Amino acid sequence: MNKGKEKIPPIVRLHYKKGDLIVKEGDYGISIYKIIDGRVGVFTQAGDQDISLATLGQGEIIGEMVFLYGDTEPRSASVRALEASEIEVWHPARLSREYDQIPGTLKYIIDQTLGHLLRINKVFGLLRAREKAERDSAPPSEPLTSQRRFYRKEIDMLCRYRPAGTSSEKSLIGRIKDLSRGGLALSVENSNVEKCSHIPGDKFSINTELPTDKKLDLTAEIVAIRQDQSDKNVLLGMNITHLTEHDMKNLGFFLMP
Amino acid sequence: MSFDPILYSHVAKEEDYPDKTVIIEEGSTGYWIFVVLEGKVRVTQKTPQGAVTIDTLKEGDVFGEMAFFERGRGMRTASVIADGPVRLGLLDTDQLDKDYEALSPQLKELITTLIIRLKETTRQASTLSAEKSLRR
Numbered sequence: 001m002n003k004g005k006e007k008i009p010p011i012v013r014l015h016y017k018k019g020d021l022i023v024k025e026g027d028y029g030i031s032i033y034k035i036i037d038g039r040v041g042v043f044t045q046a047g048d049q050d051i052s053l054a055t056l057g058q059g060e061i062i063g064e065m066v067f068l069y070g071d072t073e074p075r076s077a078s079v080r081a082l083e084a085s086e087i088e089v090w091h092p093a094r095l096s097r098e099y100d101q102i103p104g105t106l107k108y109i110i111d112q113t114l115g116h117l118l119r120i121n122k123v124f125g126l127l128r129a130r131e132k133a134e135r136d137s138a139p140p141s142e143p144l145t146s147q148r149r150f151y152r153k154e155i156d157m158l159c160r161y162r163p164a165g166t167s168s169e170k171s172l173i174g175r176i177k178d179l180s181r182g183g184l185a186l187s188v189e190n191s192n193v194e195k196c197s198h199i200p201g202d203k204f205s206i207n208t209e210l211p212t213d214k215k216l217d218l219t220a221e222i223v224a225i226r227q228d229q230s231d232k233n234v235l236l237g238m239n240i241t242h243l244t245e246h247d248m249k250n251l252g253f254f255l256m257p
Numbered sequence: 258m259s260f261d262p263i264l265y266s267h268v269a270k271e272e273d274y275p276d277k278t279v280i281i282e283e284g285s286t287g288y289w290i291f292v293v294l295e296g297k298v299r300v301t302q303k304t305p306q307g308a309v310t311i312d313t314l315k316e317g318d319v320f321g322e323m324a325f326f327e328r329g330r331g332m333r334t335a336s337v338i339a340d341g342p343v344r345l346g347l348l349d350t351d352q353l354d355k356d357y358e359a360l361s362p363q364l365k366e367l368i369t370t371l372i373i374r375l376k377e378t379t380r381q382a383s384t385l386s387a388e389k390s391l392r393r
Contacts, residue, residue: 011363032363032367034363034366061366061367061370064367064370064371064374067367068367068370068371090363094363095361095363095364095367098360098361098364099364102356102360102364103352103356104261104263104264105261105263105264105266105267105348105352105353105356106353106356106357108261108263108264108319109290109319109322109325109348109353110368110371112318112319112322113319113322113323113326113368113371113372113375114371116312116375117371117374117375117378119312120311120312120375120378120379120382121378123311123382123386124378124381124382124385127382127385127386127389128385130389131385131389164305219305241305241306241388242305242306
């Protein structure tokens, strides 16, 4: 950085009206913004649609990537005032100069933190890319059983279940209709569905006793829902998301042909 | 040694730990900043599917700094476990405290933002990684 006498812009405060664009996606900007008052929306454009990424408020900072990463990429998202907002604009040159003068050890530690963030960002990016690739290549199939490749056993077993993370007083009664290493089909009365949310993505803690007299506790997530022929019950297709090693062993013994 | 001599001059004491020692426990409070002097440590985070390793740190790497930058307001966000025998340096935070407090409010806020982003991304990454390993 040039440490000559070039003038560093002072910190200024700007006022935006509702709807004003503060940062435009694709622009090359280097300023850092701090929200002093008001609310702003961060969004990105996909086709002619705006996809909202975040809503930020008082005290939050936008555009720190330029400074933290020495980012020379264009702005990755747009920012618009959602209401009348007051924004402080910092020029990174002022901060860069100060940053360069931070005493050695503190600077080393901050650089380490930055390094951790860059590494974890990369890991997260890779994980997401891999997941997207897997999702795109998975063949479409029957949603109630598609993710359950292991041996399935048809049964009719009473169980108690409750939304994961709630106390056992909230328990409801259901019947497990089939069971495999990866998931289960849970039949519940329509009246249960009215008591708490039963939609795909919901996780339930389920307790039951196997015909082998072994207790089985697990957590499973709803992946599909089907109305039972009887019309009194709903059949939930669930993937097991948590099972202790001990329970997994008991379940394995039970499932053996 | 491959790491910064200035950093080494801030090491208040050195400690040796055997393999698998839990040096920092997620959810606990603590203010120490550590530097790996010899050996390796694993950084792990709890998820509903069990603990996942999110990073491995080696000689010269610093950890525990997030709690320092949160100025004692936060809890340890991950566990750090010895991966083989390790020698760690505990940094003298008195001088670091003074140096940090001398920074401009803007720079402090940027560092705070950095910590928030690191926390968020780490949590997202460990959740995703745990869910993936479960499906495999």
